[in-house]
Amino acid sequence: MSGRLEGKVALITGAGMGQGREACRLFAEHGARIIALEIDEKALADTVALVKGEGGEIAGFVTDVSDEEQVKAGVEGGVAQFGKLDVVYNNAGVLWRDYDSSVVDTPRDHWDKVIAINLTGVFLVLKYAVPHLKENGGGSIINVGSISALVGFSRPQDAYTSAKGALIALTKSLAVQYGPDHIRANIIHPGIIDTPMQAREMAKPEWVADVVSSIPLGRVGQPRDIAYAALYLASDEASWVTGAELLVDGGFIAT
Template structure:
């Protein structure tokens, strides 16, 4: 029970890594605020949390809308009494709309930034005061290997949003360390989730997996386990750090 007594809010908890983390966190003792745009998916996550013996509160909303995020924080605190962990997981990868700068429209650039970068801004803006009241806490941001290397098939707005989160992680780490609040960022490699599903056939998955040092794509559990470590007291002296969880992609 590595998160016994802790309360976590996880954005984008309806599917993929966010759902996996919700279940893993709950099975380690945390109460979880399951925040997602998709109410049905969020309800299914909450059901999985409950069958793992945990407690979940579903909040439906959009991370790019400040009022929604503020409401999620308030409802989480009202239900569970406090917040200890802010996991800014929600993100979108829209390869059909977000491309190279020479092909992307301003509107598409902006919406990708609004979800991937402004979302974490709103969560930390409204969540940090609650972590302070709780005597400290852990903030987990989600970057990407796309922020660490260039790719010929570019999603430039996504890349820039994720790269900006590296700066945010370090800034929050320095500002709020004295309040016993830590902030770290996980950079996932290619993980088999609904986010990647539109772009990956089974054959592509096998080929990409085979090209990695660890010879497979990531499973959402690989990232949830990293997040569990960052959420728990085991990482108590770790802040402002980047954790690459990518099967070795960046090392090649």
Template sequence: MQPGKRLIGKVALVTGGASGIGAATARLFALHGASVVLTDSNATLGKAMEKEIVDTGGTATFATQDVRHEARWAEIVADAEKAYGRLDILCNIAGISGRDPKLNIQTSLTAGPRLADQTLEQWNWVMEINATGVFLGTKAAVPAMLRAGGGSIINISSICGIVGSHANAAYHASKGAVRIFSKAAAIQYARDKIRVNSVHPGFVDTPMTVPGHSNPDVARQRLEATPLGRFGTPDDIAAGCLYLASDDAAWVTGSELVIDGGMTAN
């Protein structure tokens, strides 16, 4: 591993880049020399993140995106190639928990409806953003990466894609889909020097987890299940994404990078 900036000359597309893990990843990629296209459904926060990166000497542009829409994916990838000449990295970070967006504090151990109470509409909502969005992003990025001579695709799954819990069953299913999809894509495109890996965060303090961590009982149980004794930060996960995006991970594909404070090892 060489010291210094690790993504010089690379172009990265980061979804969910307006806050949480996505924002930390976009910020870190730019710090390491990448030109970053960050997307999000929240234009206000997305534009603020673009300004922050540019104001601190980085290169970034923001685009509004709903990851469920295939045509928008094609536009964003085309715009990235037009602006920066290539696409080297895709981070599929945009995702949802499936919890009621109006719920400020989680009132039970289950982050969302229990399985028997879940509607097909709720199931589809989670699957479309968390799993189908990853498929569409990967599908859109591959041709551009072929033109660039290779690339790195990093798909954010979860420990919920590896083990079961009280979390929303649809969330588990979507994150499990991301895990196995990443392995299949890695095998399909290894000969083309396109690496595909999944990242599996544990309990991280982000805007998505605020309702759960605002409930003292939920927070306590999660901390007790984490051997390192603290919640993760977005920067903890961004550091893993930086490794997978960089040439330091040139022989890493089809892998699962678990960043969970030891939770799944316990």
């Protein structure tokens, strides 16, 4: 074990499934202690048990990232337990295909809910986490965008896309504001990743074949593909990397 995050404390949201769970496992394998925030109690318990079973240190907090009191309790509870904060990985997000569509078809409350989780949730986590990063003398913020924020998609999910696009701007603002505090802020844009978020689509062989035909590397991504990108950004190897957008999509956007 190379311990690329040895001694660090990393907060990861949406830790119960998919990319968040994989990041908890990989970060812990590399020596980080994990503060796991997740809305789904059972999924959180499973991630905590998995990481502990693999010898990692992790504290789980049932948290809806769009609820300020819960976010505050999760961030403060985690920092109280591990004594500091080095990394904030804003991974939680929802892509509800039947709920969020074009601007003309999306009910106002659906728009508000998607924005509340995918954008306001990041704001709330940072509101409580950044003071701890400052107190720590620096750290790494990792936001999660999407390839859908970089190109227009033929099947619109306008609230999702808007939230992810706003995170690009927020990431750059954070990088500029907090560079002098040695806090870095970067954003990863995943391509199509095989997680519970894509389970319904991944179950359709024709959909998978169509998507894969547009991916030069010839496969959809796995959660670990993104976790390794996040591991790099979390580590001191990326100590001169801030305000960056890291595309991890098998070449999809390059076509």
